[in-house]
Amino acid sequence: MKILVTGGAGFIGSNFIRHLLRSQRDVEIVNFDKLTYAGNPESLADIASDHRYSLVCGDIVDSRIVNDVFTKGIDALVNFAAETHVDRSIEDASPFLRTNVLGTHCLLEAARKFHLPRFVHISTDEVYGSAPADVSFNEEATLDPRSPYAASKASADHLVSAYANTFGISAIVLRCTNNYGPFQFPEKLVPLMIANAREDKPLPIYGDGLQERDWLFVEDYCRAIALALEKAKSGSVYNVSAGMPQPNLKIVRTILHHLGKPDSLMRSVQDRPGHDRRYALDCSKIQRELGWRPEVSFEDGIRRTIEWYQANNEWLEHARTGEYRNYYERHYTRRAETFSQ
Ligand code: NAD
Ligand code: DAU
Secondary structure (H helix, E strand, C coil), rough: EEEEEECCCCCHHHHHHHHHHHHHHCCCCEEEEEECCCCCHHHHHHHCCCCCCCEEEECCCCCCHHHHHCCCCCCCCECCCCCCCCHEEEEEEEHHHHHHHHHHHHHHHHHHHCCCEEEEEEHHHHHHCCCCCCCEEEECCCCCCHHHHHHHHHHHHHHHHHHHHHHCCCCCEEEECCCECCCCCCCCCHHHHHHHHCCCCCEEEEEECEEEECCHHHHHHHHHHHHHHCCCCCEEEEECCCCEEHHHHHHHHHHHHHHHHCCHHHEEEEECCCCEEEECCCHHHHHHHHHCCCCCHHHHHHHHHHHHHHCCHHHHHHHHHHHHHHHHHHCCCCCCCHCCC
């Protein structure tokens, strides 16, 4: 099976590619990634020479190169490619609309044109908006995105649904809660707090720090995506979560405790505008229909994550400085320009 993974040099995408190559012998993966600030080929350095894996540097908005890849034959697509950081979307929504909306549209058009058998779209719990206390949204809940990032992801979900309905695209949508684990870019809460605490730098806590997120270890999510790719019925939407929303302050205190650092490193800073208070999903559908369950407890997952960042200081430093771009020049010759020749 030949799988096109878009955005495979990012956090979840790189973990997913590694998961597939480890768990399936008969698989070929084309990683299609623009290598934005968040895309880092070093995250896949250990599998870069696997003959089943190749990287194409390209933009999902560019129909020419997207079509080129499809022309070479694809059995399934998993679309991770996106602008993903809420704070950046508040500063400038344009790249979010471009990649998350127009890029998804471009992939759907290619899927339609080339009669792609399977299109797995990676969405987010943020499309449902903030959940009242004691409410967990199921897949039927109304979409109520509240940040520019969430609005761009909800738009993409609507496009996927419209293309499935209008053109019969065989699409599956996954909406997951916050992931954490190895290879996450250090602008997101967990890796940022680990990186700062290690250096005794202040840890910025937005507002009162009592916003709740339902943290899922990335390997658990990768298993869910692989299951959906293999078994989900066309047209399905699945929520994926750990089922245990926790306040940010508790997450940060746990990280400080593991690192043996004092709570006094935490600094309350101005809140994120429009900050969603709580994300919580009912994921009983994927449990019932695909038999998926989270296997990694938060205690175990956060310990493994902290240990990974401690053991991979070079990756962290390169992510922070952009050094991996030089790595890319040294180790990869296949570029967007040459791919289509
Ligand atoms: P990330 O920011 O770590 O990686 C995004 C990847 O997409 C990068 O490799 C980047 O280079 C690539 N990319 C960006 N624009 C592109 C374009 N125009 N063309 C091709 N590639 C492009 O993201 P992530 O955290 O791994 O998230 C992956 C997906 O999962 C996203 O769609 C996100 O919305 C969704 N999601 C993430 C989380 C989370 O907690 N991280 C939770 C739920 C859903
Ligand atoms: O819920 C899924 C979403 O999770 C994904 O769709 C997004 O792509 C991903 O970025 C993530 O969004 P969040 O906004 O929830 O993640 P972030 O790591 O930015 O923030 C998590 C919480 O921590 C949130 O309540 C804001 C808070 N925060 C974040 C940062 C970076 C802080 O208090 N301080 C910080 O410095």
